[in-house]
Amino acid sequence: MLRRFSSYSLQLSGKTKPSSRTWLSRQAADLYVKMARQHGYRARSSFKLLHLLNKYPLLNLPSKSLSPANQTVVIECGSAPGGWSQVLSHVLYSQQQTTRTSPETLSKPLDQKLPDSLEKILSAPFDYNRVISVDILEMVPVEGVDFICGDFTNPIIKQEITQKIGSRKVGLILSDMAPNLSGNRLVDDSKSTASIYHSLELCLDVLRFAENYLDKDGSLVLKYFMGQNHTELRNLLRKRFAKVHSEKPPSSRKESSEQYFVATGYLANK
Numbered sequence: 001m002l003r004r005f006s007s008y009s010l011q012l013s014g015k016t017k018p019s020s021r022t023w024l025s026r027q028a029a030d031l032y033v034k035m036a037r038q039h040g041y042r043a044r045s046s047f048k049l050l051h052l053l054n055k056y057p058l059l060n061l062p063s064k065s066l067s068p069a070n071q072t073v074v075i076e077c078g079s080a081p082g083g084w085s086q087v088l089s090h091v092l093y094s095q096q097q098t099t100r101t102s103p104e105t106l107s108k109p110l111d112q113k114l115p116d117s118l119e120k121i122l123s124a125p126f127d128y129n130r131v132i133s134v135d136i137l138e139m140v141p142v143e144g145v146d147f148i149c150g151d152f153t154n155p156i157i158k159q160e161i162t163q164k165i166g167s168r169k170v171g172l173i174l175s176d177m178a179p180n181l182s183g184n185r186l187v188d189d190s191k192s193t194a195s196i197y198h199s200l201e202l203c204l205d206v207l208r209f210a211e212n213y214l215d216k217d218g219s220l221v222l223k224y225f226m227g228q229n230h231t232e233l234r235n236l237l238r239k240r241f242a243k244v245h246s247e248k249p250p251s252s253r254k255e256s257s258e259q260y261f262v263a264t265g266y267l268a269n270k
């Protein structure tokens with residue numbers, strides 16, 4: 001995936017293509033790329049999740065007093081290169097401290113230090129691996145995040161996820177999955193019919209999984225590409241959740257048709 005390459009690797013590959021040059025100059029000028037570097041985040045996408053966590057109480061999960069077997073876990077679909085995983089790890093660990101680091105603080109472009117995750121792991125052994133992340137692509141490990149490399153739509157991968165969940169409850173499911181780039185511009189454009197359809201299929205797959213595993217009152221965040229079926233998808237969510245909001249975080253590029261459904265208060269009438 002082109003987005004995943006660092007500017008360093010693009011430069012190493014000899015002559016850069018015009019499309020790569022455009023990408024490089026856009027990255028260099030991008031405020032969120034700078035902020036991500038400043039805070040040690042792997043991707044500018046971290047700020048999309050920080051925005052959502054700031055606005056909605058998605059991570060108000062029962063925590064400290066519970067034994068490991070009764071903890072509430074978070075499932076993250078489409079996690080590579082790990083920008084959202086890092087945010088989840090920072091926020092969940094800081095929730096265990098007496099003073100909680102809010103997503104708002106973490107998203108400020110200041111040169112304050114991020115929480116020392118090693119200290120947090122030592123002081124919070126029960127909360128370790130409360131996040132289960134999945135991606136088709138490999139990802140450099142993030143502390144406290146249990147990563148599965150595989151296709152979320154594959155039943156074998158789903159089985160692996162449910163084994164990891166064990167007897168615990170699922171309080172939040174996030175999907176930032178987007179079809180990987182094929183190299184064909186017409187297909188890769190987030191506004192193309194192929195991308196919209198593929199994105200919809202991924203959303204429905206996550207929703208099906210949520211229906212089976214999300215705990216009552218739990219939340220679901222779904223990235224979708226704005227297209228002809230998004231109203232139908234919203235209606236499906238409205239039947240299953242108390243509240244459904246549509247969000248376009250400020251850090252989401254304007255030219256992208258991506259948006260997020262934030263559904264809270266799962267009704268779980270099964």
Ligand SMILES: C[S@@+](CC[C@H](N)C(=O)[O-])C[C@H]1O[C@@H](n2cnc3c(N)ncnc32)[C@H](O)[C@@H]1O
Nearest residue numbers: 045078080081082083084135136152176177178
């Ligand atoms: C926009 S990126 C996610 C960025 C990530 N949230 C972050 O902050 O670093 C979308 C990811 O979805 C993954 N993806 C797409 N289809 C998938 C599938 N069927 N199963 C698992 N991952 C998938 C891609 O490999 C890609 O890494």
